[in-house]
Amino acid sequence: MTQTLDRSAPGRPERLRQALSVEAISKTYGDPPNEHVVLQELSVRIEPGEVVSIVGPSGVGKTTLLRCLSGLMAPTSGRVTYGDREIASPIPEVGVVFQDYSRSLLPWMRTRENVAFPLQGRGVKKAERLAIAEEKLAAVGLNVGRKYPWQLSGGQQQRAAIARALAYQAEILLMDEPFASVDAQTRFELEDLVLDLRRRLGLSLVVVTHDIDEAVYLADRVVVLAKSPARVVDVVQIPFGEQRDQIETKADPRFTEARSRILDEILH
Ligand SMILES: Nc1ncnc2c1ncn2[C@@H]1O[C@H](COP(=O)(O)OP(=O)(O)O)[C@@H](O)[C@H]1O
């Protein structure tokens, strides 16, 4: 088991961050004779503080894998673990941000109440809940806590969804095509936001994306899946560390090399 002492978040109790992993998971939809084996004996491990992108053709099983990692869906066989705990349902340490931001926030609550909402079940008092919400909104660069979600742009709603996961004390964010519905400039800003959160808070990230440039730009490792059933055909190490720049990093020959290698694997 890998444990890393988290010194990156002053004011928070010191905690041991954990690795998230799936070990030999299989997932079958449907019953015989119409069963569909989507995942078979798939293993992926995300180390504490690591950013892993998952790419692969449409329908390969990326969303299925992410749902298993989050505890939202049980695999047909195999284990999902966070540290030495087996995950059978969602846990606060593992947050999920979906592509469809318009459905992830409750329209009748102000943004800061949306962000504070998960804390209600933990017995945190209202004033403290709202203070935490404002702190997390500031962490994602938002100053719109009093507005309703439908008054926000798509990019702002996605930031609010990330703030809510942070309020819940997520240590690892699982993101499924998170920036696919926003314009290109907003997408770059959101990519840099999650990289910044990673640096400041020591967050781990798992990003499912069909955008290969995004996969390489964000990740320490890109896991390339092929079907069917889904299997890992390649794991590409991305050598840029924590500091990245939309223009310089993407012009680096190592970036182009990684992108060509992954594209080749997906197309052939
Ligand atoms: N709830 C479900 N019931 C039956 N089949 C499903 C279900 N969800 C996904 N599938 C099928 O499983 C395969 C993988 O889907 P998915 O994980 O969404 O792939 P991806 O996210 O890579 O596009 C697809 O063939 C899809 O049709």
Ligand SMILES: [Mg+2]
């Ligand atoms: Mg999907």
